[in-house]
Every structure is written in C-alpha cells, then in structure tokens.
Amino acid sequence: MVAEPTDAGPAEDPAPAGDSPPAEPEAPAGSFNPEVPLHALPGAEAVDWVPLHPRFARRLQVGAFLRSVVYVAAAGGLHITVLVRNPGAFAAAAPWLPAFLWTLLATFSVWSVIWPLIAVPRRGYVVREKDLLYKSGVLWRSVKAFPFNRVQHTKLDSTPLDRRFGLAGLSVFPAGGGRGNRIRGLGQETAERLRAYISERIESGAGTAEGR
Known part of the structure; x- marks a missing residue:
C-alpha cells in the first residue's frame, strides 16, 4: 500500500544563522527610575548634626x-x-x-x-553638598531641608542683643517667592561663611543650568 503525498504547503526557509530577534529600543537617558530598597536608605543616625552656638x-x-x-x-x-x-x-x-x-x-x-x-540642645543643622538640613522642636520635632537649587537668596540678620553675644540669624528664601526659613543661633562668622557658601552653590547651579 502506497501512502498518498500530503500537501504540507511551501517549506519555510530556515532562519539565517546568527540572526536574533530585534532588540527592544533603549529608554532615553534620564527616564530610568529604579526602585530603592528600604534597607539602602540612609538612617537619621548617619547625619552628624552641628549644634548651635553655645552662647x-x-x-x-x-x-x-x-x-x-x-x-x-x-x-x-x-x-x-x-x-x-x-x-x-x-x-x-x-x-x-x-x-x-x-x-x-x-x-x-x-x-x-x-x-x-x-x-x-535639640536644634542643629547640617551643611551638605546639595542642601542644608535644620532640625528643631522638643515635643513636636521637625527636620527641614533646603535644596540649594531651590534657593533664590539668603539674608543675614541680627538684633543688638544678638550682636552682644556674637550671634546672627540666616534666612533662606525659596525660588518663586514665599516665606523664608530662618536659622537662629549661629555664630556671626559661621553665618557669614554659610551665606557665602549657599550663594556660591546658587550661582554654580544657575551657571550649570544656562550651559545646558
């Protein structure tokens, strides 16, 4: 008994050796936003708070x-x-x-x-590369962050009593207006150096933005 031939259709061409499925398009630079595990977050104890002036x-x-x-x-x-x-x-x-x-x-x-x-004693601040942290409060505690790229300008102020103790306050004003945040109890020299540093960071950030 002879088997009848079946119509299997045209034979498919074998895939050329070395060919692979087309790669997916790469995401544009800056759009990748991976998750950060909680155990990788920095703890509050990692911040070395600087106390205010002893006076x-x-x-x-x-x-x-x-x-x-x-x-x-x-x-x-x-x-x-x-x-x-x-x-x-x-x-x-x-x-x-x-x-x-x-x-x-x-x-x-x-x-x-x-x-x-x-x-x-429960107040303090930390100067970092990109921001300034300030903590305060006894019963209701708060920690404020002032990113330098969001700061418009700063201001030093001192009352006659502040100057008698060699102290000054530093006010940081956000870009776009709004109420400034004031850090009291800084030494006069420390306040001036901190204001100069923040102003330098603001100018360097503005220069970087213009160069893009």
Missing part, C-alpha cells in the same frame, strides 16, 4: 528675662492703678484674682528663662 541659650535667657521685667512692671503699674481708683474692686468681685494673676506671671517668667536650656 545662644544664654542669649535667649537674657531676652526672656528682659521681657519678664517689662511684663512685671506693666502688671504692677496696672495693679496699682486699679487699687488706687477702686480699692475694693478685687475684694468684692474676685479676691483671689490678683494672687492668681501674679502667680501665673511668675510661672511664665521662670519657665521662659528655663525653656532655652531644654530647646536649644
């Missing part, structure tokens, strides 16, 4: 003491004025009110002098 806490204490003196003098003058005009005003309405107000004022004055010793 900053004393400067805040002196300022709080001077304000307390003004408050006590104003409260004393008001108290004397009320007693002279109407000696029985407190005795008839609320005899406990003067003692309560004086206790409240004394507590506020003492606490405002003690508070800098608690708050200042």
Whole structure:
C-alpha cells in the first residue's frame, strides 16, 4: 500500500544563522527610575548634626528675662492703678484674682528663662553638598531641608542683643517667592561663611543650568 503525498504547503526557509530577534529600543537617558530598597536608605543616625552656638541659650535667657521685667512692671503699674481708683474692686468681685494673676506671671517668667536650656540642645543643622538640613522642636520635632537649587537668596540678620553675644540669624528664601526659613543661633562668622557658601552653590547651579 502506497501512502498518498500530503500537501504540507511551501517549506519555510530556515532562519539565517546568527540572526536574533530585534532588540527592544533603549529608554532615553534620564527616564530610568529604579526602585530603592528600604534597607539602602540612609538612617537619621548617619547625619552628624552641628549644634548651635553655645552662647545662644544664654542669649535667649537674657531676652526672656528682659521681657519678664517689662511684663512685671506693666502688671504692677496696672495693679496699682486699679487699687488706687477702686480699692475694693478685687475684694468684692474676685479676691483671689490678683494672687492668681501674679502667680501665673511668675510661672511664665521662670519657665521662659528655663525653656532655652531644654530647646536649644535639640536644634542643629547640617551643611551638605546639595542642601542644608535644620532640625528643631522638643515635643513636636521637625527636620527641614533646603535644596540649594531651590534657593533664590539668603539674608543675614541680627538684633543688638544678638550682636552682644556674637550671634546672627540666616534666612533662606525659596525660588518663586514665599516665606523664608530662618536659622537662629549661629555664630556671626559661621553665618557669614554659610551665606557665602549657599550663594556660591546658587550661582554654580544657575551657571550649570544656562550651559545646558
């Protein structure tokens, strides 16, 4: 018995040796955005925070003491004025009110002098190649980052009391306007050097952007 030939159609040409499927087009440069594993992220302990100037806490204490003196003098003058005009005003309405107000004022004055010793050690800053970090807060803590490529300009400021202690504040203003962020408690020389460094980084970033 002879098998009948079957119509298998035209034979396919074998693929030339060495040919491979066409490669997928490469993604344009800068569009690759790989994931970063959590264990590769830098920890907060990797940042070496720089404390504020040692005299900053004393400067805040002196300022709080001077304000307390003004408050006590104003409260004393008001108290004397009320007693002279109407000696029985407190005795008839609320005899406990003067003692309560004086206790409240004394507590506020003492606490405002003690508070800098608690708050200042928890503040600090870090200058890095591309940004400036600043931390603050005791109960509600915050860490702010100021990227140099987003900074428009900086400003130094100091009050007479700041200059008495050799201190200055540095304000950093973002590009496009907006409220600036101020770092107080810097030494005068440190603030000037930091301002010069940030200005240099701003100019170098602007020059790089124009050269592209």
